[in-house]
Amino acid sequence: MVDSILPVVLDQAIVRKEGRQIVGPLNLTFGREGGCSILVGPNGAGKTTLLRLMHGLERASEGRVTWSARKDTVYARQSFVFQAPVVLRRSCLENIAYPLFVRGVQREKARAEAAKWIEDIGLAEVAHNDAHVLSGGEKQKLAMARALITKPDVLFLDEPTANLDGASTQEIERLIASAVQSGTRIVMATHDFGQARRLATDILFMYRGRIHEHAAADIFFGGPATDEAAKFMKGDLLI
Numbered sequence: 001m002v003d004s005i006l007p008v009v010l011d012q013a014i015v016r017k018e019g020r021q022i023v024g025p026l027n028l029t030f031g032r033e034g035g036c037s038i039l040v041g042p043n044g045a046g047k048t049t050l051l052r053l054m055h056g057l058e059r060a061s062e063g064r065v066t067w068s069a070r071k072d073t074v075y076a077r078q079s080f081v082f083q084a085p086v087v088l089r090r091s092c093l094e095n096i097a098y099p100l101f102v103r104g105v106q107r108e109k110a111r112a113e114a115a116k117w118i119e120d121i122g123l124a125e126v127a128h129n130d131a132h133v134l135s136g137g138e139k140q141k142l143a144m145a146r147a148l149i150t151k152p153d154v155l156f157l158d159e160p161t162a163n164l165d166g167a168s169t170q171e172i173e174r175l176i177a178s179a180v181q182s183g184t185r186i187v188m189a190t191h192d193f194g195q196a197r198r199l200a201t202d203i204l205f206m207y208r209g210r211i212h213e214h215a216a217a218d219i220f221f222g223g224p225a226t227d228e229a230a231k232f233m234k235g236d237l238l239i
């Protein structure tokens, strides 16, 4: 078994939709060094498309995305949490255990592991309730636990706290920080600069489908190198 599905390399990767180039060409590598890479940039810059491309939900129209493992391993060892939490028609506990079930882990063992996670996210009392009755913040915590239970090499997060209040955001950020500590590489999009400052090891500033700037978080927040990023940081409209 490989140690990690990383590095992943994007080589001249382009995504076109309806004849329009919406992302790329991108040349990028996410290595094994760990951490939390955060994508920032205006609406429509291509952040979601880039995350989906890496996760295999979009195909490169040109160029390549190359992982350091076979396809089946790559799919098994990465997860994605969307802005709107995805909840399966099952109990809360079974939602969290589900990725272990599909990987062939024995049911009791999977449930025992899920029970630790449900305790950790504060939903033990509703473990056997239908997950659809949870609040938005609770659903997102559930989605995070389900994404993390397999200890993925990489976790993609697309604005995971966009619709959440402060307390729920804090909980999700705790899970993200703890995943980074455990060695999961995070690649995440956010519009929340405070969150980017709290979590990022490096920042990728995206604009019009391209990465305009990629820098260590302290360097980026100390003063972006490009005019576009500086304007964006100031809150100026980028058109």
Ligand SMILES: Nc1ncnc2c1ncn2[C@@H]1O[C@H](COP(=O)(O)OP(=O)(O)OP(=O)(O)O)[C@@H](O)[C@H]1O
Pocket (backbone or CB within 6 Å): 017, 018, 022, 041, 042, 043, 044, 045, 046, 047, 048, 049, 050
């Ligand atoms: N399926 C599609 N068909 C056509 N155009 C698309 C499709 N998906 C995305 N786009 C376009 O691609 C561009 C990039 O979209 P994307 O959602 O990746 O941007 P984003 O940076 O995540 O934006 P936001 O911050 O608003 O979420 C946008 O102009 C969008 O309209």
